Amino acid sequence: MHVYRGKRTPAVDTLSLAIPKGECFGLLGVNGAGKTTTFGMLTGDVRMSAGTAYMGGCDIQTQRRKVQQRIGYCPQFDALVELLTGREVLMLFARLRGIPSSQLMSIVDHTIDHLNLNKWQDKLCGTYSGGNKRKLSTAVALVGNPPIVLLDEPTSGMDPKARRYLWDSLTSIMEGGRSIILTSHSMEECEALCTRLAIMVNGQFKCLGSTQHLKSRFGTGYTLIIKTSTPALIETTKAFIAQGFQGAVLLEQHQQMVHYQVDNGNTNWAFIFGLLEENKERLGIVDYSVSQTTLEQVFINFAKHQHIDPRVKSE
Structure with a gap:
């Protein structure tokens, strides 16, 4: 649970779930539903008002450093050093993750190939298009093979071809046994990637299950x-x-x-x-x-109950 200072209504309220290895879990909700705040709590960027979360067996409240060593995170807004090239950014984050120097080049090369960034690897990040910045941010989250990957709207701004390529990459990662938590506004993306998903309204889960279960149950x-x-x-x-x-x-x-x-x-x-x-x-x-009934129609049926506070600027 998290309550922002000066607010009475929790931004995230009483979430309880477990995500096993090899699963892609989708978190759906309109802007302001609490998705990014949830990610902030899972990464340790936002302090929980109550409760805790265990990431790879470690408690985020008492073992935050160990948790952060086990996760890769693609934030909603790109956090890139624009005066570095794509390759330099990946080498920087690979070193921060503790990858030995002997393996550094091969791991960075593999990540660049995996996300199809070869054409732009030696160009400054500040010159990238919005879609390529999202690809590089996703590559930063994946470099070093962290067991838990958090992706906050990773394909926003991507063209259809790049989006499909990233979907294939994430599918192979999931099949390798890593856990992925994904937020997206694309129903097509959730149906293509997510083994389970939840629809979040006013900081709470309103439904949880596979795509077909949600269609059958709430369609x-x-x-x-x-x-x-x-x-x-x-x-x-x-x-x-x-x-x-x-x-x-x-x-x-x-x-x-x-x-x-x-x-x-x-x-x-x-x-x-x-x-x-x-x-x-x-x-x-x-x-x-x-x-x-489509997943989008199920989503809209829940999303219409979201209370929008014009003073709230983030999720």
């Missing part, structure tokens, strides 16, 4: 999208949906397309597909799709 039925051959058939289609799917909610309507949320608990996949196929020609349906 609201099915998403139905229908496209008709002409806009004139939309009203007929809407009347059909209202009659055939009780509880269906119209989310969007654009020209020849309607987007529904089907929340009726008695409706199953077979019923939906059967009814649509039987009436496809009569309604002039060109194509349709039926899908499970």
Whole structure:
């Protein structure tokens, strides 16, 4: 637990969980939910108001130095020495981590290859793009193979190709037995990387489990999208949906397309597909799709309960 000075409401309130080796744990939440404050407590940057955390068997309250020797941390905002090159930054942090001089070059070279920084390794950090700065910050967190890696929005500002490359790198790291704790605003990223995740609202976990568990447990039925051959058939289609799917909610309507949320608990996949196929020609349906509630929709359902304090500038 952590309560900022002058505040009555805790920024982080009564979290309790365990993250085993080889797991990528995702921490989701809107800005101000408490994600970065949680990371600050785990790294020792923010003093806990109550409770403690054990990292690799060491107590962050009484063994902070030992904990910090076991973690790699990519902060939300890049903490780079802009007058050093990428290679020099990695060599600096590798030495701080205590890597022997005989292994220094090979480990730095491996980290540069692993994060695809070869083209920029000898350029000053201050000249890097935002995406390359995030890659270098992630490389700093990974250099020396720490058993616990904390990544606070590591892919923000990255292009899609760089993001995918980093995902592959993190997957290989996780498979090597290291634990990763990740915060992200990308639902696609969480589905690609996280074995478990939690959604944080007002400093508390509101749900915890695998992506599929959260969709099944907190999802609201099915998403139905229908496209008709002409806009004139939309009203007929809407009347059909209202009659055939009780509880269906119209989310969007654009020209020849309607987007529904089907929340009726008695409706199953077979019923939906059967009814649509039987009436496809009569309604002039060109194509349709039926899908499970997305992780983003589950996230939004929880995030709307977040209380925003305009005076709070950090998480």
